[in-house]
Structure formats: C-alpha cells, structure tokens
Amino acid sequence: MIDAKKVGRPKKFKREDALAAALNVFWAKGYNGASMKDLTAAMKINGPSLYAEFGDKQTLYKLTIDEYAQNDACAPLVAFEGEDDIDKAVQAFMAAAIDYATLQNSGVKGCFLSSCVATTAGEVEGVEAKLQNAIIETDKRLANRFDLEITKGVLPANFPSLQRARLMFDLRQGHVFRARSGCDADEMKQDLEYRSKIVLQADATSA
Amino acid sequence: MIDAKKVGRPKKFKREDALAAALNVFWAKGYNGASMKDLTAAMKINGPSLYAEFGDKQTLYKLTIDEYAQNDACAPLVAFEGEDDIDKAVQAFMAAAIDYATLQNSGVKGCFLSSCVATTAGEVEGVEAKLQNAIIETDKRLANRFDLEITKGVLPANFPSLQRARLMFDLRQGHVFRARSGCDADEMKQDLEYRSKIVLQADATSA
DNA sequence: TCAATATCATATCAATCATTACAAATTGCA
C-alpha cells in the first residue's frame, strides 16, 4: 500500500517536503504576504501541481497550520513530557520553545501560530477555530503532566494543574513574541529558573 | 499657529481620525491583507489625498504602528500607574489589557503589535526595531513603578523589578493571543488575582 | 471679482495577483 506504483508520470516532489516548504514561506511572510510565486519557488513545484495536490492557496495555508500544530508546536511539549524531574521539565519546555522560536534553519523567528496565523484569525474562515483548538489542546496536555505528578505525589493534591498550564502557555507567548521582535535567546533564558519556580510553587494562591 | 487658515481647498478629513481608521484596517486584516481600497474606504479619503498626506502604504503602516504604540498600547500602562495599591495596580494592568484586546469598538481583537505587526517583522523594513523598542520601553515603564514601590517601602529592596516587569508583559502576550483566538475575557480574568500574586511575591527566587 | 493655491474626484497606469488551459513528458499495462 505504501508508495504503490501508479500509472502516469511520477510526481517530482514529496508531499510532506512541499508542505514544510510552504509552511516556512507563510511563516516568514504571512498568509497575504506569501504569493503563489513565492510558494511554488520554495516548494519546487509548479502552479498546476500545487493546485492539484493542495487545492488552492487558502487550503494549502490551513494544511500548513495543521502541519505546524501537529508537529512543530509539539517540540516543546515533547521536551516537557520527556524530562522526568518536573522542575527540569518545565524549564525544558520553556527552553525548547525559546530555541524553536530563535533557531529555525530557515531563519524564521517566533511562533507560526501566534506571530503569523493570528493575523488572519478574523479573515480566513476556520483559522480562529484552529487557533482556539491549538490553545485548548496545549493547555490540556500540559495540565495532564501536572496531574500525573499529583498522582505520583510529587505535586500536592490541590495543585491547580490547568491554571499552571495556562500560565506556562502564556509565558511562552511572551517568549515567542520577543523572539519574533529580535530578542536574544540567552537573555530570555536567564529568567527560566525563576519562571519554573513560580509555575510549580504550591502556595501562591494562598498568602 | 494651531489650525492656521491656509490658502486652498480645505481638507475633508482630520489627520488623526484618518490614522485611527487606518490602524483599525491594518489591525483587522494585517498589512498585506489591507488593500488601498479598504484603507481609503475606512478612512473616508481619496487615494491621492492619502498619498499626499501619508506618503505611501508602507509609510502609513509605520505611522499607525507609532500611533498605536504611543496611544492604544499605553492604556493598560495608564491603568497600572493610576492605581495606588500595587496589587490592585497589577490586576488593573492585566484587566485593562484583556479588555482592550476584547472590547474594541471596531470589533478587532488581540494586540495590534503582537497579533498583526509581528507578522511583518522580517519583511517590512524598520518594523522589527519598532517592536523591539515597544517591548523595551514597556518593560522599563513597568519596572519604574516597581522601583517606586521599593523606595516607598511597599516592596522589599531586593525586589527584581525588571524581571517582574518582563513577567507581566509576557503574561499579557498570552492574554492578547488568546483574545485574538476568540477566548472569553471573563475566563481569562479568573486567574488575575493569582497572577498578580506571583508577580509581586518577594521570595520566589529563593525556595 | 479674480488670481493663487490646495484638495477633491475620476479615470487610468503597469505590475502583480491567484488560478487555469493546454500540450509535452513519463509511467504501467496490454
């Protein structure tokens, strides 16, 4: 079933590679700033091939949003979930987010969703829902790890998982906005230890 | 000197009103998504008049960025500085930022800088510097208030003003991104009391 | 009343936009 030989002239591109290239173009120039000429050039694909494979520009755009949400945006989450110690895990999440926002091979900076896609939230149909979904899912996934730590006894039973998940996510938005604006990664990482502490401290709601 | 009568046919528009209208168009559609047709219609101005008054589209865009940075973006800062009690002041800042990101008369949501202008950071010359400047100035202005509270003895002498200023600013980015994505204002305000607490607590760096 | 001046409104410019016909090219299968 995989890569079954088909009749007809073979494609010159891999769908996933073309999609990744398109993502980079949209990330760098935004939806409206990216022309079909920009896209076909970066994707190494012809106009007709692009339309045959991805529909039209708007459909391609939404596909790159899904691609980013399912892959790229997960990198910090994977770092978060892969670290055993919860304090190191929080720091790893933030460090990964900062690195990802400043060290892209393509040279683009920031977060595709918050620094680019957000612009089209009111204009391109369905984008607002995609953003909303990405936010909710990330909040949940972060909170799940905190819940796990509660069951393990590392975090207290009354630890407000979702509240702290939202906190982590919002701090991330600050980082990626700063990154898009040219802020230095190391400068942002200076506060990491402190920020991890406030995310995890148990008694902030009282006092 | 003010409003001096000049020879010639009088202008039909006020510069500041036209600029505010242009800001709303860019805010809603982004720089590339906003056409000159959109702009002239919203500004109630003719093409040639627009070019005579504001130069070209890019110059107008940069003017709206300055306009926003000097006026709109200051609203939460004014709320922050106008409240005597520091805890209430921090909450007022965040509440104002949330309100401003969700209750625009024009219907646009989020923050113009982080939800729209950021997209053009790498493409439109000078925008990255404007963003960088806005960030640094806001950080400073927030920190100044904390420094004042230190001299008043309300906050301890070793209170890390700039660190907490950055924290406040980054939390704000989370709020405005959520707002742009359609998140409810009241939902975001639920965490305000807690978030103010972590911004102001003195002993988070130790422990 | 009439120049002088400045803005308004309309029409238009070349360039670029997203999208698509059309024909050549490349494959599998009969």
Place this chain on the structure above:
DNA sequence: TGCAATTTGTAATGATTGATATGATATTGA
C-alpha cells in the same frame, strides 16, 4: 509497441494590486 493515465512545464486568464495623471472644485487673499 501503443494506449491510458497522470504529472509536468509554459503561457495565458481576468481580477486586483499600489500608485498617478488629469481636471474639476473649493477656499483664501487681494
């Protein structure tokens, strides 16, 4: 070897883009 199937490459589509050239219109000062 030739046909059917599929993609590629080129070129062209009409629409829209940002920006102007032109002339009518409105106001001031003499």
